Amino acid sequence: MNAQAEKPKTPVSVRQGGSISVMTNGNTRQEVGCDDIARLALAMHDKSYFFLFRRGLAIRFHRDINGGGTQLLEITRENGQEPHLIRVFFNTTRGDDDSFLY
DSSP: OOBOOOOOSSOOOOOTTOEEEEEBTTSOEEEEEHHHHHHHHHHHHHTHHHHHHHHOEEEEEESOSSSSSOEEEEEEETTOOSSOSEEEEEOOEEOTTSOEEO
16 A cells, blocks of 8 residues: 555544545545555554654554553654554454463
């Protein structure tokens, strides 16, 4: 996908199974789903060194934000001028061996 989203005036929340519409380079609208956003955030977390030094983004992973196993991946500007660019909450599921999968 080659997309450039216009900056929303207010934060946009996308719930699991939901999507948002973004404007692509060809001036057409494309639907971007919650799973696509989560995959992007995980890829950015995996390559966080690049995004920190080349793009000025801070990527933080919070392992257990509420005591119930919910995890948070948060992407912000390094200078802290904007509260957050992307926030992804991962709910817990149980595996076959009673371990947590995220």
